[in-house]
Amino acid sequence: MRKIIEPCGFHCIKMNHLGVRFGDQVILDDVNLHFHCGSLNAIIGKNGAGKSTFIRAILDDIPHTGEIEFKDTKDGHMQKLKIGYVPQSINIEKNTPVSVYDLIASYESNAPVFLHKSKKVYEKIKNTLAVFEAEDLIDKQVCNLSGGQLQRVLLSMAIMDEPNLLLLDEPVSGIDQNGMELFFQTMDYLKKNYDLAIILISHDLDYVAKYADKVILLDHATIAKQGTVKEVFQSPEFDHVFGMSSEEKWIREGEKNESGNILV
Template structure:
């Protein structure tokens, strides 16, 4: 298990006192996290621990308490946070004729996608897809993509434009081993070569151990955080997952 390099690049993101309450029930309580640029922060926990709720709160999709601060250290000023998001699934009906080009073009061009293809946008999108070994998918129908292909396309989309924070919500669910390795290699490349922070929600503890710089064990509040080794050897981890062995 790798140790955190504790490397904060030009930006820092602080989630401060996040809380979510539904009726009289606290779903999340007093979540305080410092997310480092150039690092992968993984969020783990049992089902119902509040992981998806935290992501929705960060995305501002649900009402919540607390704030997110995004600071440009180089210029010593606070800025608006730009987030890229890769969901676990994309709800698109079978036989929907939308192509990969149509999907990405809807975000980068003002021309309606049912008009003639914009050659400049087409080449730009193809170049973007090529960064994630998905350029050959540009004319394929989205609903016909395999799980691994779709996640590479969604990752390409999440990186348009370059975000400050990339959120991955169970991104390799249902993908085979080779697809998982390829996906995580791309994420590892992004965190090392781009000025962004990455949050991963995952149940796959093996990959969390292999690729994470920082791990957060969540159960409505933060039970333990640190390197994978520190979290996995903690009492809180054993109480949550039992005596799991992660190599």
Template sequence: MKLTGLSVSMQGEAILQDVAFHLHCGEIVALIGPNGAGKSTLFRSILGQLPYKGTITFSPAGGPAIRLSDGSATGGKRPLVGYVPQAPSFDRGDPVSVLDFFVAATAKWPVWLPIPRKYREQAAASLARVHGEELLDRPMGGLSGGQLQRVLLALALEPVPHILILDEPLSGVDIEGEHQLLEMLDELRTQYDLSIFLSTHDFATLDQYADKVILLDRKVLKMGSPDEVLSSPEFYQTFHLRMGKGGEHQ
């Protein structure tokens, strides 16, 4: 996927300005930036939910496809894009199970009726991709942050997309769950040759999994390896933190 000159304005205010970068197959790219930097707007533009200026060019098998600002694609086959939103909250007393949630999202079957075996098997197979088969009959309200992310990730992988976008997947996840989720993403990108694009505020783990980091604040301020971005003056000026291995900045 290639973005060129992507700009988004809402009610006369520039939200994104001239954003440009490549996302290659099998690559994990982390998007960082302060609140209000336009990260969610960028995701929604890629998903075709917002009008924009510029171009988003996909290069799947069969030739490139260009997504137009109205959300349509031309010049080739548009690839599948999977999306994991920020984790919703569920009441701990909510009786909805993972199976109910999965079937409601993937099948035209009334969840108040007994769920046929084929839907149960499909949901179990999808959860198996994220090593979450044991969650099938658990109530959604009883899941930990990491377990909920597994369920949402399994949904995004049904069917397996070419590009996987995750909005703050590490938010609300404990250290153990975070480690498991990052290992899973690495496994998925290797197994399916996925392009993975995720936003995060957890800078300390970037060098463990990200091939590239994009620092965004309405426009791309810095792009490169985790160390290049975390050690940059642009990162310090944005977050007033000194990180990375490239030395401190005055």
């Protein structure tokens, strides 16, 4: 089993003056953010605010201005940022004869996985799947997985190489309520036990309020507000974007625990 690494709290990932334009259209404008390991950072905003574009810019999938910087202050030197990524969905044709092992192993080895099944790679994949209670899926065909099962497989792929940054672009689309709670509990586990920062795009404000350490509100290409859940959810910018009443915002900011204290 892989040794769990406690978050050091020193790794810092910075986005400096990040911008994206398509012709004359500004999709992201001068975004400046920093993230530390051991934190769950939620990106929220209406459709078209630039959330997915932000993820694609970090992945270098699209041209952008500005820079992304990773510094390991514990060792005092710059090093290459390793990124794990879970998309909204992947397209798998029905009856495609690809197992979970085949899918993940294809990213781990340069050799065709169907020619030789490596026992070492098999065990590594199985151990990573076990983090998400999905080790029993390793020999199942990907096309036959449920939405929740596929999500756990994709998360396993994303953390296989121990990334510094985990990007999640609305990964819970189509997941039921129980699956949502399990997903966010898993994110809470990852941020506490792995040396990484998590950036999550989400429309599920209830869960963002309950689990996020930091919230970034995007509005028409710019950062309208950033800070703690309380700072963002109680802000005029939040009310402007989502048009919520004070009562609705209060409900979304947290739930009462058994002693009656607000969990914000």
